[in-house]
Amino acid sequence: MASPHPKRMFDRAVELVKGGARQEAEALCREAVEQNPGDINFVALLGWILAQDNQLEEAASLLRRAVRTTPGHAKAQEDLGTVLLNLNRPEEALEHLERAQALRPPHAPLFAKLGGAYQQLGRHEEADAALKRAAELSPVQAKLEEATRLFVSGKFREAEKLTQALVRENPDNVNAALLLARIAIMASCFEDARAILERITQTKPQFVAAWHDLGTVLKELHQYDEAVSVLDHALSIDPKNALTHYYHGAALAMAARPQEAVESYRQAVTLDPKLPGAHLGLGHVLKTVGDQAAGIEAYRRAIELRPNFGETYYSLANLKTFRFDNDDIDAMKTRLGNEQLPVDCRVHFAFSLGKAFEDHENFDDAFEHYRLANQLHRDTIAYDPVQTEVAHRRMCDIFSADYFAQHRAGGYGCRQNDPIFIVGLPRSGSTLLEQILASHSNVDGTSELPDISMIAQGLTQSDSGRVFPGCMTDMGPQELLELGEQYLAQTRRHRGNGRFFTDKMPNNFAYTGFIKAILPNAKIIDARRHPMDSCLGCFKQHFAKGQTFTYDLFELGEFYLEYDLMMQHWDTVLPGEVLHVQYENVVDNLEEEVRRILDFCELPFEEGCVRFHETERAVRTASSEQVRQPIYKGSVATWKRFGPHLNDLREILSPLLPEQDRLPS
Numbered sequence: 001m002a003s004p005h006p007k008r009m010f011d012r013a014v015e016l017v018k019g020g021a022r023q024e025a026e027a028l029c030r031e032a033v034e035q036n037p038g039d040i041n042f043v044a045l046l047g048w049i050l051a052q053d054n055q056l057e058e059a060a061s062l063l064r065r066a067v068r069t070t071p072g073h074a075k076a077q078e079d080l081g082t083v084l085l086n087l088n089r090p091e092e093a094l095e096h097l098e099r100a101q102a103l104r105p106p107h108a109p110l111f112a113k114l115g116g117a118y119q120q121l122g123r124h125e126e127a128d129a130a131l132k133r134a135a136e137l138s139p140v141q142a143k144l145e146e147a148t149r150l151f152v153s154g155k156f157r158e159a160e161k162l163t164q165a166l167v168r169e170n171p172d173n174v175n176a177a178l179l180l181a182r183i184a185i186m187a188s189c190f191e192d193a194r195a196i197l198e199r200i201t202q203t204k205p206q207f208v209a210a211w212h213d214l215g216t217v218l219k220e221l222h223q224y225d226e227a228v229s230v231l232d233h234a235l236s237i238d239p240k241n242a243l244t245h246y247y248h249g250a251a252l253a254m255a256a257r258p259q260e261a262v263e264s265y266r267q268a269v270t271l272d273p274k275l276p277g278a279h280l281g282l283g284h285v286l287k288t289v290g291d292q293a294a295g296i297e298a299y300r301r302a303i304e305l306r307p308n309f310g311e312t313y314y315s316l317a318n319l320k321t322f323r324f325d326n327d328d329i330d331a332m333k334t335r336l337g338n339e340q341l342p343v344d345c346r347v348h349f350a351f352s353l354g355k356a357f358e359d360h361e362n363f364d365d366a367f368e369h370y371r372l373a374n375q376l377h378r379d380t381i382a383y384d385p386v387q388t389e390v391a392h393r394r395m396c397d398i399f400s401a402d403y404f405a406q407h408r409a410g411g412y413g414c415r416q417n418d419p420i421f422i423v424g425l426p427r428s429g430s431t432l433l434e435q436i437l438a439s440h441s442n443v444d445g446t447s448e449l450p451d452i453s454m455i456a457q458g459l460t461q462s463d464s465g466r467v468f469p470g471c472m473t474d475m476g477p478q479e480l481l482e483l484g485e486q487y488l489a490q491t492r493r494h495r496g497n498g499r500f501f502t503d504k505m506p507n508n509f510a511y512t513g514f515i516k517a518i519l520p521n522a523k524i525i526d527a528r529r530h531p532m533d534s535c536l537g538c539f540k541q542h543f544a545k546g547q548t549f550t551y552d553l554f555e556l557g558e559f560y561l562e563y564d565l566m567m568q569h570w571d572t573v574l575p576g577e578v579l580h581v582q583y584e585n586v587v588d589n590l591e592e593e594v595r596r597i598l599d600f601c602e603l604p605f606e607e608g609c610v611r612f613h614e615t616e617r618a619v620r621t622a623s624s625e626q627v628r629q630p631i632y633k634g635s636v637a638t639w640k641r642f643g644p645h646l647n648d649l650r651e652i653l654s655p656l657l658p659e660q661d662r663l664p665s
Helices: 006-018 022-035 040-052 056-069 074-086 090-103 108-120 124-137 139-152 156-169 174-186 190-203 208-220 224-237 242-254 258-271 276-288 292-305 310-317 326-336 343-359 363-378 385-398 401-410 430-438 451-457 470-474 477-494 506-518 531-539 553-573 583-588 590-600 638-656
Strands: 419-424 443-445 500-503 523-528 578-582
Touching: 006 022, 006 040, 022 040, 022 276, 022 292, 040 056, 040 074, 056 074, 074 090, 074 108, 074 139, 090 108, 108 124, 108 139, 139 156, 139 174, 156 174, 174 190, 174 208, 190 208, 208 224, 208 242, 224 242, 242 258, 242 276, 258 276, 276 292, 276 310, 292 310, 310 326, 310 343, 326 343, 343 363, 363 638, 385 470, 385 506, 385 553, 401 506, 401 553, 419 430, 419 477, 419 506, 430 443, 430 500, 430 523, 430 583, 430 590, 451 477, 451 506, 477 500, 477 506, 506 523, 506 553, 523 590, 531 553, 531 638, 553 578, 553 638, 578 583, 578 590, 583 590
Parallel strands: 419 500, 419 523, 443 500, 523 578
Antiparallel strands: none
């Protein structure tokens, strides 16, 4: 099939940029540049897109190429000057900004940039003149340009101040308001962003990009049904907008409506077959509903469209049952070696190569790539093990034996027994336990729900000085009852018709005391696995969000000790109220363990729980394909394959290891 005409491709790339889909526009431009390296329009546009994403060095390289080939390309000259200015190279920037000034009519944003370059060079009179000229031409546009430049260069506080002033002075300027909302999103101030975007959509109800951003914000606020509604409305404005179908699919997936998400993503790729993010999202939801073959096909298409995007390769690796071939491995090695790629892309490629080499039983290379992936990611995140230890000790101090004795004497919490919590460390068999329980006719499996931690942390009120968990000692029976009812109300949307439901958020192990305070009849199951396999499983997994303790083996081992200490505390203050289930025992004695789990949950035995792999349901975690197979022993004692690479971890975990698994003295 012939490639689309370059003009049509370029117009579509510009449309994607305007709709806020810069990643998709970048992929389209890269494809065009590979097909025709001499098409300067695509080279220049790709440079501009990369500049917006703060990939300044590659942007500068592309824009230099554009101005070398076409010195009279005023926009490319201006964009190159802007990039160099953001790289703190004002002298080089000035050359291109002055060239752009000579090539194009008077233009407020360009004079604003010239003013910035002159200021950095200490040429204050010229700076004042340029900034004055910018203000004369368009004071609002000049300020908006400066605010955008500050935002792109990572100077968020300065960008926010300037944009706030712009919005105050020009309340009808929706572009300024949209920039302010995106600054708020970048700062994770999602409620602020929501308020701004709701005002924009009221003022300019046809402004589809604002509806897209509002849907994104509502997802971040875990208001998934509301996000779907917002994007439903956006579709009513423009039913043929591929991007809206794409965002709609993402919202439906988060709202636990995967079959509908499949349809939205398919509509997106029908309208725009070269939208790589939609193919990627389609792969995710097809995996969730168990259509692995179609999911792989969608991922492969996304790779064709955007081969440098590591997340797609990692999505294939994360199927667990998928195997990369030698061509895949060569392609990933090449891309991992490209240090111009963003760090997160290289992290995904390194994790994927770790999985590929492990499947080929090359465990030394596998470990080196897992180690590199974790190191690259650990450098980009914040994790404080001391803070974790302090938080855990505080939980144990508050939720003591005396606390529960006192509250039980007076009656407390919501007495409903609907929830079955599955807690523990990630990669310890929790998805298997959930699948076993969700195969029971009276149980709905709902995956990992964030509600417990959200409700608990929401109790902290900085204005009044109220802080969780200390505030729990001041709560009476009514408030504890209301908190339990709040949890049940919030999670209702994830449930079906079952009398009971699972919540397998692993981090809830730290909230066991809180759970039992507000839902005293809830069941809690601790999913256990050999400490070495548990920690190695975490180290090999790149988590979409959170789990920041997993990216360093020392920190991971120390966290496991903390986890074990907390579970010992809950056994002491809540004797018999947490069921510990060892993964290896489930593998060896499936029916016996299934009966034990069902007895604890006060559920009658059903054969379907033993034949869990035949249950058809959406599974959203990394183990989705594994739990669709009969029980197998291949994931027991996998840590031994990596030999001395894990000796430091064995040393840390030695207090919890059987004698035969400890390092020789």
